[in-house]
Amino acid sequence: MKEWTHRVPASDVDAEEALIREALRGGGYAAADLNLSGLAQQAVARRAIGTVSALNIPIAEAPWKPTANGCVEIVFKFEREQDCLLAKVAL
Numbered sequence: 001m002k003e004w005t006h007r008v009p010a011s012d013v014d015a016e017e018a019l020i021r022e023a024l025r026g027g028g029y030a031a032a033d034l035n036l037s038g039l040a041q042q043a044v045a046r047r048a049i050g051t052v053s054a055l056n057i058p059i060a061e062a063p064w065k066p067t068a069n070g071c072v073e074i075v076f077k078f079e080r081e082q083d084c085l086l087a088k089v090a091l
Helices: 010-026 037-054 081-090
Strands: 002-008 064-066 072-078
Touching (some): 002 081, 037 064, 037 081, 072 081
Antiparallel strands (some): 064 072
């Protein structure tokens, strides 16, 4: 099994959080006091996993976790080396 860790930078998480906050405001919610970082981290992780899946690259596992500096780490696990390489190119 081939393993590869993809890191989504904190700036991408911050941008996603701003988009979520704006969407909530647009729906009439007072989002200024909400902590949306966890939701933003999940969204960027799911987007990266979805990008790989949408290209029909088979993923054995893809657990993710936030890091102390605000990034998100996704540990992709693939059965084949070729799938790992394709995912690296895709992301």
